[in-house]
Amino acid sequence: MTAGPDNLQGDLRISTDPADFDLNWIATALSERSHWALGRGRDVVERSVANSLGFAALLDGRQVGFARVVTDQATFAWICDVFVDESARGRGVGKLLTAAIVADPRLQGLKRMMLATTDAHGLYAQFGFERLARPDQWMVRMALPKDR
Numbered sequence: 168m169t170a171g172p173d174n175l176q177g178d179l180r181i182s183t184d185p186a187d188f189d190l191n192w193i194a195t196a197l198s199e200r201s202h203w204a205l206g207r208g209r210d211v212v213e214r215s216v217a218n219s220l221g222f223a224a225l226l227d228g229r230q231v232g233f234a235r236v237v238t239d240q241a242t243f244a245w246i247c248d249v250f251v252d253e254s255a256r257g258r259g260v261g262k263l264l265t266a267a268i269v270a271d272p273r274l275q276g277l278k279r280m281m282l283a284t285t286d287a288h289g290l291y292a293q294f295g296f297e298r299l300a301r302p303d304q305w306m307v308r309m310a311l312p313k314d315r
């Protein structure tokens with residue numbers, strides 16, 4: 168997918184080809200600059216990317232955004248680790264990533280796509296995501312302290 172938001176100079180495209188992913192950028196962004204994965208080890212980042220569908224936003228070939236989707240490609244998908252480089256924020260990269268995910272042929276016909284966000288509900292609402300109608304029906308098992 169290629170696009171050129173008016174105020175972002177250059178060729179912005181989304182790639183799902185792992186050969187295009189800049190693992191150094193992804194690992195640094197997540198482990199040093201995200202608010203949810205601080206300190207995540209390089210080995211964990213690499214394994215998580217290898218076992219997910221990855222989406223890289225590339226501006227003139229340079230990675231400026233990333234998201235990954237954990238999915239069975241049949242019924243369910245979980246969108247996570249959505250991160251846009253500070254230098255490119257507010258210029259449509261997050262929307263392009265989200266649009267690419269919901270349009271991806273591997274993710275059609277699923278019963279549910281889910282994600283968690285601290286404050287970007289307004290981004291995902293533009294793509295049909297809604298707050299949980301019945302949060303009391305959902306449960307989570309967090310890692311034990313020894314597993315974190």
Ligand SMILES: CC(C)(COP(=O)(O)OP(=O)(O)OC[C@H]1O[C@@H](n2cnc3c(N)ncnc32)[C@H](O)[C@@H]1OP(=O)(O)O)[C@@H](O)C(=O)NCCC(=O)NCCS
Nearest residue numbers: 249250251256257258259260261262284286287288289290
């Ligand atoms: C959140 C993030 C992915 C958005 O990407 P972006 O490229 O800056 O966003 P875009 O320019 O594509 O536009 C985002 C749209 O969602 C809206 N929005 C709602 N909540 C937002 C938020 N918390 N942050 C950014 N945009 C938000 C914006 O107003 C904009 O809508 P508009 O164009 O209709 O005005 C990016 O700012 C980021 O990486 N932030 C830090 C990491 C983070 O919080 N990631 C978790 C997201 S679950």
